[in-house]
Amino acid sequence: MRIVAGRHRGARLEAPPGESTRPTSDRARQALFDTLTGGRFDIDLNGAVVLDLFAGTGALGLEALSRGAARAIFVEKDRAAHAVLSRNIAHLKAGDCTLVLAQDATKLGRAREPAALVLMDPPYRQGLVGPALQALLAGGWLVPDALIVIEQAKDEALDLPTGFALLDDRRYGAARFLFLRQAAPE
Structure with a gap:
């Protein structure tokens, strides 16, 4: 697994052994970021704060940093994944622009940023x-007009809570990316 583009392009990322963490493939990550930055959404990552929930290896947040995001906040409660995430951040020398929270992504509390x-x-x-979506809202984790991307199994149903x-x-292979925004108040 490697960083696909940006200033860390080609940098290898470590993944924990076993099946507890399922990293997003390089190809799916490339397609996702192409959609975000040059496709339908055309977002500007430069200077952005990115939140990587259920971070695992940190590949998604680290990819965003490589492509210009100013800061990445990673939330991961699994100890083995947390250790690998910390090593991946150190490998990219990204410690000064990251925050790693060892906690449950469904119980975020108040936003740090x-x-x-x-x-x-x-x-x-x-x-x-x-x-997790409800925790984002309750904790004030979203700037106005924030974009949320969820990766799930392509055949998995989405029960979208009110407010999104x-x-x-x-769909990309076995994965499905869902793009959401906080719904405008009625």
Whole structure:
């Protein structure tokens, strides 16, 4: 697994052994960031704060940093994944622009710093998307007009909680990326 583009392009990332962490493939990550930065959403990562929930190896947040994001906040509760994430950050010498929170992404508490982009890759089929989205809202983790991207299994149903609007749904192999924004108040 490598960083696909940006200033750290080609840098190898470590993944924990076993099946507890399922890193997003390089190809799917490339497609995701192409959609974000040059495709439908055309977002500018330069100077952005990115929140990587269920971070695992940190590949999504580290990819955003490589492409110009100013800061990345990683949330990961699994100890083995947390250790690998810390090594990946050190390998890229990105410690000064990252914050790693060893906690449950469904129980975030108050925001340390609101994010313009949230990248969420929860374990498949465990019903964690809804609670994590509610935690984002409750804790003030989103800047106005923040974009949220959820990776899940392509055949997994999404039970979207109140307060969010689905903007796009794209499939890449076994994965599915859902693009959301906080819904405008009625």
